[in-house]
Amino acid sequence: AQSVTQLGSHVSVSEGALVLLRCNYSSSVPPYLFWYVQYPNQGLQLLLKYTTGATLVKGINGFEAEFKKSETSFHLTKPSAHMSDAAEYFCAVSGGNNNDMRFGAGTRLTVKP
């Protein structure tokens, strides 16, 4: 079984500051890990994913995440926040098949001018 924990339901940063959203996972098999973004009244959009291979993965809009097996973490970062990054972010884990994807509770990112 898989599960994720997102630390911090709300994160606030200033425009131009580093964004760090934390995600820890639990999985009984090698995990596939995902970050999704959800803008108001829109569906979830895939930001990036880790399946196999390189542990540092780059996604859209300048985001990246690093899979750290020893820490069971997959934190999302962006060097410089933009106002348009304000949204809800969800970390998710699966065991390699789509039917077992499990989401965290989400982190709402606020970007202050």
Next chain:
Amino acid sequence: GAGVSQTPSNKVTEKGKYVELRCDPISGHTALYWYRQSLGQGPEFLIYFQGTGAADDSGLPNDRFFAVRPEGSVSTLKIQRTERGDSAVYLCASSLMVVGYNEQFFGPGTRLTVL
């Protein structure tokens, strides 16, 4: 091309009523998923279809919930005798297949409010 669409976008109903929520997946996607997202929570898996059959319905909370996909495309999530606790956003997603990793594409959701 068109993404996943869901109708209605909002549904308000009274306790005890029956509701149907519709999902139109991306053309050619054989796998379809339903999730429920309660306020302040992440999406929670309900059921998925591979083609016409419900391959895994273990996430359905009780027998008031039922979903169909009769022709392997459009799916309808049906909720009988709605309760206030059913209020949530119901998300639909589709992907090319279920086995292995295939990106799930999500619709905008249907916000269900049970008064």
